[in-house]
Amino acid sequence: MRKNTLSSALLIGSACGLIHSTHAQQGLGSGEDLPRHEITHLTGDLYRFRQIRDFGMFAVTPDGIIVVDPMNSEMATWLKTQLDERFGLPVKYVIYSHHHNDHASGGEIFADTATFVGHENMRKNMQAPAADAPLNxxxxxxxxxxxxxxxxxxxxxxxxxxxxxxxxxxxxxxxxxxxxxxxxxGGEQVPPDIYYADKASITLGGKTVELHYMGRNHTDDTTLLVFPDERTIHAVDFLTPKRPPAYDVYGGFFPDWLESLRRVEKLDFDIISPGHELPGTRADAIEQRRYMEELVAAVTAGIAAGLTKQELIDTVLMEDYDHMIEFHEHRADNVGGVYETLIADR
Ligand SMILES: [Zn+2]
Structure with a gap:
């Protein structure tokens, strides 16, 4: 297990799932009135577990449980108690959606029974830079x-x-x-025991889950989970139904992210289980892809026309999407994040 100097407790909740204003109109409630921890049945053998607005999931099979993203030590400790009480089965696999510490922490709770699996780029992404490493x-x-x-x-x-x-x-x-x-x-994460490159599948107790690498999007180590029996995908941070990316565009890859969303649409599924917010449908994947395509196209055109970051923030308004969750909190960051990514990568 890797050790870093900064406690992971400081970092939990700081990254992908920021809690802002109220969302009663979307059925989300505010951060204050949402359950801290909860398990909900999704469909078939699939369940979701939450810490406020962050979600992982698990599949129950006769031979044990497959957990996706144990999230953090507090969440995983609560989850293990619940799994023991409800199912009396060990967690045999922990699959990581990507390396970020608000999803990939907490694995130590299941380390005595589980095999850990993630994309091969997690290996480099979990290596701390030297203290004097230059800015990117x-x-x-x-x-x-x-x-x-x-x-x-x-x-x-x-x-x-x-x-x-x-x-x-x-x-x-x-x-x-x-x-x-x-x-x-940063923090302490249990690294994968098994790394895969393009596609992998795990079968346990007759249940198969597919791990798909969809290319670079929110990170370059994101795994999309496909549960064929339930026609369900689990997508984290690069596809969030009914919500723009939060600060997730920073560190993301453009235009690669768009191709990743197009590839999702080619898969056979009905339900999206996201790492933040509530489940969605294929229509939400289409909407997210359109939002991102229009965002990137507008920013690209603005750069070609010589506009500054602030001028783009002032003019790329994306009004067709103002019904999305936290649209007004995230639009400017989305424009600025895509601008900086495209400028920095030139
Ligand atoms: Zn993330």
Whole structure:
């Protein structure tokens, strides 16, 4: 097991599933009135478990249980107790959707019985950068004074605004690449025992789950789970029904992400079980793909026309999607995140 200096407790909930305003109109409720922990039956042998607005899932078979994303130690401890009481079966597999610490933590709770599985790119993504590693290309866009660190004023308008102090672990007033890496990737995670590349399947107790690598999207190590018996997919962070990506566009890959969403539509499924928010349908996958296509096309055209990041934020309004959950919280970040990704990658 890997050890890092910063406690994973500091990091949980900081990355993909930020809790903002109320969502009673979407049936989500606010963060305050949502269950902290809950198990819901999805369909067939599939169940979802939650910590507020973050979700993992599991499949129950006669020979044991397959868990997707144990999430964190608190969640996994609660889940193990529930699984023991309800089913009396061991967790035989833990599958990771991707390496981010708000999904891939907590595996130690099941380490005595489970085999851990993830995409091969998790191997590099779970390696902490050296303390003096240089800023990456995106981060260099923020580094106005060119000193190799991101000061609070440089973090304004970035995903690290508002959490600066918690990330600046050496309290030198500037964020290094390694300190920013900790936010989403640090902590203590049980690494996969088995890595796969393009496609894999696991069969346990007559139940088969397929692991599909859909290319680069929210990360370059994302696995899409397919449960053929239930015509269900489990998609995390790159496809969230009825909601734009939150800060998930930062660190994402464009235009690769679009191709990933197009590939989802070619699969045979009825139900989307997402890593955040509530389940959806094929129509939600189509809507997400259209949103992302229009977003990337508008930002690409704006860059070609010489517009700045702020000018794009002011003009790429995406009004056709203002019914989506937290649209008004995320639109500007989505525009800015795609802009910075395309600029940094040129
Ligand atoms: Zn993520």
């Amino acid at each position: 290309r995106r981060q260099r866009l923020w580094d106005a004074n060119g000193d190799g660190l991101i000061q609070p004023e440089e973090a304004a308008g970035t995903p690290h605004q508002g959490v600066f102090a918690s990330l600046d672990t050496n309290a030198d007033g500037g964020l290094s690449h390694a300190e920013m890496w900790m936010r989403r990737s």
